[in-house]
Amino acid sequence: MRLDNEELYNxxxxxxxxxxxxxxxxxxxxxxxxxxxxxSRGAVENLGLYQTHQSSDDIDKVLGVWDDVFIDTTDLHSFFKRENHYGPILFELDRELIKDKSFEIWITKNNPIYWNNDTPTEERYFQNIDELKELWDTIPRQRKMIIIRNNSTPVLFNYVRRIIVDDPKVSITEKEQKTHLFNTVQRKIKEIITDTSPLNGKFTTRTCDYCYCTSNYLNQRSVNELKRLFL
Ligand SMILES: [Zn+2]
Structure with a gap:
């Protein structure tokens, strides 16, 4: 259910x-x-743009979240001391966006990958602010996702505070060609983000202490998976 923007902001x-x-x-x-x-993934598709395939794409259409933008309430990489499963680029957004009444905001009780067709709507989403207040502390942080419903046009760049980029410290070698993932990403960003871009100066490289990300990128991700995430 849609949550009142002002009540949710408070x-x-x-x-x-x-x-x-x-x-x-x-x-x-x-x-x-x-x-x-x-x-949203639906908007990217409708506009004929490129996006990386996700394993949940087909089911997301069935479950009615294909046209939604998903937002977390914490930096899950720092929170869990591991890389974010959705990718190495993290947009940090100002919470003031919640006050913007043009955004129809709902909050999930669990990641939709755990829903099925028969999951009732009251198990999928918080029904109102009172229920959100009552249950918030009983549900793990990563399951509660803020979603902007029915998105069809580019949004939120005026709320971007920082863009944090993971450096996995990994190179991949294919056909005797060595590609350093982070340097390649840096080069691409420099090509696209000009001095006049609203995102210029907002990029920062993630620094981690006692984090599993580097080891996971190196040991648990296949070359194809690293290419999907970084290239
Ligand atoms: Zn890390």
Missing amino acids: FVIGKEILALYHANTVSTSITYFQNGGLL
Whole structure:
């Protein structure tokens, strides 16, 4: 159910949620850079743009979340001390976006990958602010996703505070050609983000302490998976 923007904003302030986050692959993020905003997967498809395939694409259409922009209430990479499964580019967004009444905001009770066709709507989404207040502390952070419903045009770049880029410290070698993932990403960003871009100066490289990301990127991701995330 749609939550009242003002009531939700006050709730977020009360919970001391300082910023909001959206993680994605490099390729899909480049589509956003080139089109001036974040987009739902449905909007990218409708506009004939490029995005990285996700395993949930088909089911997302069935479950009615294909046209939604997904936002986390914390930086899950720092929170879990591991890489974000959705990709190495993290948009940090100002929480003021919640006050924008042009955004129809719902919040999930669980990641839609755990829903099926028969999951009732009251199990999918918080029904109102009172229920959100009552249940918030009983549901793990990563399951509660803020979603902007029915998105069809680029949004949110005016709320971007920083864009945090993972450096996996990994090179891949194919056909005797060695590609350093992070340097390649940096080069692409420099090509696209000009001095006059609203995102210029907002990029930062993630620094991690006691984090599993580098080891996971190196040992748990196949070359194809690293290419999907970074190239
Ligand atoms: Zn890390």
